[in-house]
Amino acid sequence: MEPYIIIGSYWLFSALVGGMPEPAATSSLGYRWAFSSLHLLAGNVSTAVETRYPIASSEQKTSA
Numbered sequence: 001m002e003p004y005i006i007i008g009s010y011w012l013f014s015a016l017v018g019g020m021p022e023p024a025a026t027s028s029l030g031y032r033w034a035f036s037s038l039h040l041l042a043g044n045v046s047t048a049v050e051t052r053y054p055i056a057s058s059e060q061k062t063s064a
Contacts, residue, residue, distance in 0.1 A: 010045060017042045 017039060023032040 014042050014046075 020035055020038070023035050027035075
C-alpha cells in the first residue's frame with residue numbers, strides 16, 4: 001500500500017505544481033521564487049525516479 005501512497009502523493013504534487021500560473025512581471029519575488037523552486041523540485045524528483053527505475057522510464061517513452 002505504501003508505494004501507492006508515494007506515487008499518488010507525487011502525482012498530486014506534480015499536478016499542483018504544473019497548474020501554477022507563470023509569474024508575471026508584476027508578481028512578487030516570493031511567488032517567483034516559489035514557482036522556480038517547486039518546478040525545480042518536481043523536475044529533480046522525476047529525474048530521480050527515472051534513474052532509480054530505468055525500465056519503467058524507457059517503457060513510458062517508447063509507448064508515447
